[in-house]
Amino acid sequence: DIQMTQSPSSLSASVGDRVTITCQASQDISNYLTWYRHKPGKAPEVLIDDASNFETGVPSRFSGSGSGTNFTFTISSLQPEDTATYYCQQYDNLPLTFGGGTKVEIK
Amino acid sequence: QVQLVESGGGVVQPGRSLRLSCAASGFTFTNYGMHWVRQAPGKGLEWVAVISNEESNEYYADSVKGRFTISRDNSRNTLHLQMNSLRPEDTAIYYCAKSGSGYYYAFDSWGQGTLVIVSS
Numbered sequence: 001d002i003q004m005t006q007s008p009s010s011l012s013a014s015v016g017d018r019v020t021i022t023c024q025a026s027q028d029i030s031n032y033l034t035w036y037r038h039k040p041g042k043a044p045e046v047l048i049d050d051a052s053n054f055e056t057g058v059p060s061r062f063s064g065s066g067s068g069t070n071f072t073f074t075i076s077s078l079q080p081e082d083t084a085t086y087y088c089q090q091y092d093n094l095p096l097t098f099g100g101g102t103k104v105e106i107k
Numbered sequence: 108q109v110q111l112v113e114s115g116g117g118v119v120q121p122g123r124s125l126r127l128s129c130a131a132s133g134f135t136f137t138n139y140g141m142h143w144v145r146q147a148p149g150k151g152l153e154w155v156a157v158i159s160n161e162e163s164n165e166y167y168a169d170s171v172k173g174r175f176t177i178s179r180d181n182s183r184n185t186l187h188l189q190m191n192s193l194r195p196e197d198t199a200i201y202y203c204a205k206s207g208s209g210y211y212y213a214f215d216s217w218g219q220g221t222l223v224i225v226s227s
Contacts, residue, residue: 034213049213091212094166096154
C-alpha cells in the first residue's frame with residue numbers, strides 16, 4: 001500500500017497569511033494526487049486534482065504542485081472561511097490512501 | 108447537479124449487520140466507479156471500497172475485506188454497502204463518493220454521510 005505522510009498535522013495562522021501543507025508518498029505516484037477541504041458536518045470537497053489542476057469554482061488562492069513523491073498545497077492568502085481540515089489523497093493505485101490531514105485554524 | 112444521499116446508518120451491536128445505501132442523481136450513474144469512505148470520531152478519512160461502473164470490479168481496504176460487500180443497482184442509480192460482523196472500530200460517518208473519471212480517480216462529489224455506531 002502507498003503511505004501518504006502529510007504535515008503539519010495542524011497549524012494556526014492569521015488572515016492574509018500564506019499557508020503551506022506538504023504531502024509525501026511512499027513511492028512514485030506521478031501526479032495522481034488530489035487535495036480536499038473538509039469542514040465539520042459537511043461533505044469533503046475537492047480543490048485540486050492531478051496535483052495542480054484546479055477544480056471548477058475553486059478560489060484562485062488555492063494551488064498545488066509537485067510530482068513523484070513530494071507535493072505541496074498552498075493557500076496564498078488565508079481567509080476566515082478556510083478554517084477546515086485539508087487532506088491529500090493518492091489515486092495512483094488501490095487501495096486509495098489519504099494523508100493524515102492538516103487542521104487549519106485562524107489565529 | 109450531482110447529488111449523493113446516504114441512508115441506513117444507525118446504532119448496531121457488535122457482530123451484527125447493517126446495510127447502507129446511497130441514492131445518486133444528476134449524472135450518468137453507469138459511467139463512473141463509486142466509492143465508500145469513512146471517518147471515525149476524531150480521526151481522518153479512510154477509504155473503504157470501490158466498485159466499477161459495470162460491477163465487474165471491486166476492491167476493499169484490508170480493514171473491511173471479508174466483512175463488507177459493495178454493490179450497485181444501475182437500474183435504480185443506487186450504491187450499497189453491506190456491513191457484516193461489525194466491530195466497535197467500524198464506528199464512523201460513512202460517505203459515498205463519485206469517481207471523477209472511470210474506475211478510480213479523485214472524488215469529485217461526496218454525500219453528506221450517514222453515521223454508524225457499533226456499540227453494545
